[in-house]
Amino acid sequence: MKLVTKIFARIWHDLFYILFPGKLSVWIALNCKDAVTEINTLQKGSFRMQLHLTLCSACRNYFRYSVWLKDTLKNDTPDLQNLNGKLLRKISSKDQGAL
Amino acid sequence: MQLDDKVRQQLKARDGAFLKKTFEEINPYLHRLLGSRGYYGEQAEDVIYETWLTFLEKIDQFEGRSSIRTYLSGILFHKIQEQNRANKKFLTIEEDLDDHLDQSFTEDGWWKQKPADPDVLFSQKEAGEFIRQCLETLTPQQSQAFLMKEVEGEETEDISRALGVTVSHLGVLIFRSKEKLRKCIEGLIASPRKTGP
Numbered sequence: 001m002k003l004v005t006k007i008f009a010r011i012w013h014d015l016f017y018i019l020f021p022g023k024l025s026v027w028i029a030l031n032c033k034d035a036v037t038e039i040n041t042l043q044k045g046s047f048r049m050q051l052h053l054t055l056c057s058a059c060r061n062y063f064r065y066s067v068w069l070k071d072t073l074k075n076d077t078p079d080l081q082n083l084n085g086k087l088l089r090k091i092s093s094k095d096q097g098a099l
Numbered sequence: 100m101q102l103d104d105k106v107r108q109q110l111k112a113r114d115g116a117f118l119k120k121t122f123e124e125i126n127p128y129l130h131r132l133l134g135s136r137g138y139y140g141e142q143a144e145d146v147i148y149e150t151w152l153t154f155l156e157k158i159d160q161f162e163g164r165s166s167i168r169t170y171l172s173g174i175l176f177h178k179i180q181e182q183n184r185a186n187k188k189f190l191t192i193e194e195d196l197d198d199h200l201d202q203s204f205t206e207d208g209w210w211k212q213k214p215a216d217p218d219v220l221f222s223q224k225e226a227g228e229f230i231r232q233c234l235e236t237l238t239p240q241q242s243q244a245f246l247m248k249e250v251e252g253e254e255t256e257d258i259s260r261a262l263g264v265t266v267s268h269l270g271v272l273i274f275r276s277k278e279k280l281r282k283c284i285e286g287l288i289a290s291p292r293k294t295g296p
Contacts, residue, residue, distance in 0.1 A: 031208030033200065040248075040273040041255050041266060058213035065217040066249065066277060072226050073250045078130050083144040084122040087151055091113050 013055045035059045039066055110167075111158055122151075125168050128251055129175055135234035135242035136179055146182075150175045165257040169247065173261050176243060200271045203278075220281075223288060233283035237276050244269055245276035 017025050028048065030038070035052040036059065038045055045053075053060050109117040126147055133143040153174050154161070161170060205211055223229065234242055240262060247253045247261070248269070259269050 026208070031204075032210050033204040033208035036274065037200070037267075037270045040277075041270040058210050061214040061216055065214065065220065065281065068217055068220060068226075069230065069277065069280065070249045072230055073131065073246070076131065076227050076231070077127050080122075080126045080130060080144070080147075083147060084119065084126060087122055087148060088115060088119060090148075090152070091118060091155065092115055 009054075009057065013057075016055055029055060032056060032059050036062060039063055106167075107161075107163060110155070113155070121167070125171060128168055128246075129171060131250065132172055132175060132243065132246055133179070134231055135237065135246060136239060137235050138179070146175065146178055150178055153178070165260060166253065168251065169253055169257045169261050172243065172247065176239065179239070199275055203274075214281075219288065220284060223284075225287075226284075229284045229287045230280065232287065233280050236279055236283050240264075241272050241276040241279070244272040245280075248273055249277075 016029070020028055026034075029051040030048045032052075035049050035056070038049045039059075039062065042049075053063055106117075110121075129147045129150065130143055133139075133146055138146060150171055154167075154171055161167075203211060220226065234246075237245065244258060244262060244264075247258045248255065255266055255269060259266050262269070262272075264272065
């Protein structure tokens with residue numbers, strides 16, 4: 001199934017750039033530099049970026065790598081109960097002075 | 100995003116329930132930021148503790164133009180810099196990134212060297228540990244930009260303001276961060292690992 005998907009993606013990519021050559025294809029679907037810039041600066045990608053990702057396996061790889069980094073780090077949750085408790089005690093303490 | 104008036108009042112009033120919830124939400128984020136600078140365990144907790152005390156002492160100066168989290172990260176990094184100056188530790192030089200993004204693409208904006216399939220990364224059990232180690236290879240500005248944007252999903256404008264950079268420079272910082280992380284992680288994956296007796 002993966003091979004079929006790859007073949008289809010290649011046909012889709014080639015067909016797109018035959019139908020919309022040169023600067024027109026970039027205007028419709030961005031180039032790689034612009035797509036990567038969007039991936040790195042926007043919360044949610046535009047339609048043009050999403051279209052570029054369906055066309056470009058390189059940028060898809062970059063996007064998948066970005067998502068993997070984000071998800072792996074987000075799942076890393078330290079146990080900070082002691083710290084949180086210490087902060088609450090400090091803040092609610094009547095002897096804390098300036099705070 | 101402007102801070103809600105109710106939130107500001109709860110902060111000033113030191114509302115216990117509200118603060119408990121806020122600490123639980125924000126402290127893991129601050130802990131991750133510190134991890135990227137080589138601060139772990141008790142040392143990291145001390146810095147977070149002092150960061151919060153500074154924030155609450157100067158709560159009246161907080162205008163609410165950025166989120167609490169973003170504002171706290173500014174205080175946190177200032178404290179790290181103070182400590183580093185005192186300890187003459189982690190002296191880093193910010194890289195010149197102006198041309199870096201351009202160097203990775205042709206004039207027409209296509210990849211010079213296409214990113215490889217990341218599947219090899221996905222299968223690594225030690226992925227989290229590798230990323231933590233590799234975060235230390237980033238400069239302070241790169242790690243802050245990367246964590247705030249990619250992991251915490253902060254608004255681009257807030258991050259740009261906190262770091263004192265333009266939005267386009269932020270994009271370059273994040274691009275460079277991801278490149279360095281990938282090279283480092285692939286290096287760790289490829290390096291021979293010690294096995295037990």
